[in-house]
Amino acid sequence: MEELDQDFDGGPLVNANGEPIKGIKTELVDDVLTLKRNFLNFSPYVRGQYRRAVNSDTFAEWPPGTAKVKQFDASNVIDDSLGVAYWQVTLKVQFRYPYNTTPLKAWYSRTLHQGYNERYTVGGPVFKAMIKGPKADANKPVMLDINGLQIHDPANAFFIEKKLYDSLPFNALGF
Numbered sequence: 001m002e003e004l005d006q007d008f009d010g011g012p013l014v015n016a017n018g019e020p021i022k023g024i025k026t027e028l029v030d031d032v033l034t035l036k037r038n039f040l041n042f043s044p045y046v047r048g049q050y051r052r053a054v055n056s057d058t059f060a061e062w063p064p065g066t067a068k069v070k071q072f073d074a075s076n077v078i079d080d081s082l083g084v085a086y087w088q089v090t091l092k093v094q095f096r097y098p099y100n101t102t103p104l105k106a107w108y109s110r111t112l113h114q115g116y117n118e119r120y121t122v123g124g125p126v127f128k129a130m131i132k133g134p135k136a137d138a139n140k141p142v143m144l145d146i147n148g149l150q151i152h153d154p155a156n157a158f159f160i161e162k163k164l165y166d167s168l169p170f171n172a173l174g175f
Contacts, residue, residue: 001025005112005159010100012112012157018143020112031095032070033060035175042074042087050173052165054107059170062095065104067170070094091175101161108161114141119148 004024006012013021055067071092078085098106116139118129129142129150143151145158 002028005110006100006157008099012143012154012159014143014154014157018152018154019140020114020143028096030097033093033095035091035093037089037175038077039087039089039174042076042089044074047072047074049166050168050170053168054165055170056167057169057171060093060095063103065102065167066098066106067093067095068107068165091173093170105161105163107165109164110159110161113144113146113158113160115144115148116141117148118142118144118150122147122149 002025003022004013004026005020013024015021050069051072053069054065055062056064058064059067069091071090074087074089076085077088096106101108101110116129117126119126126148131140131142143154143157145151145156151157
């Protein structure tokens, strides 16, 4: 289950007063591809890099940014009958469809841009956010636009997307 910050159509999850709603979750059903192959050489260090990466190339017909390593295991095998040692490698790749974002950002974190401080002008100083109205509560965050200016209309909500993983060529793995 993954917590949502927007509905399926891209609108922010806010109540009638524009306050963010927390706790709404959805089950994401991603495709998973399992690949197995034998290799003469294997690098645990390279494996470590790929465990924190998404694809920088088109992989299994999925565009860059949509594939992420779910599991990457290797076992050393010594075949006495052939007199050779090799690695049995299993790679599981999880594919994420880019809902309300671009394929390159399919695995980015997303959150509604909000805070306790705001700017009154683009690039200006930061001030304590002021919630307007008779029952204003200065202890609640306000929605902010890309520049940190307060947004009063939830239809104009801005979402922050943050990169969580490196980007590496999955086809270079040899599967």
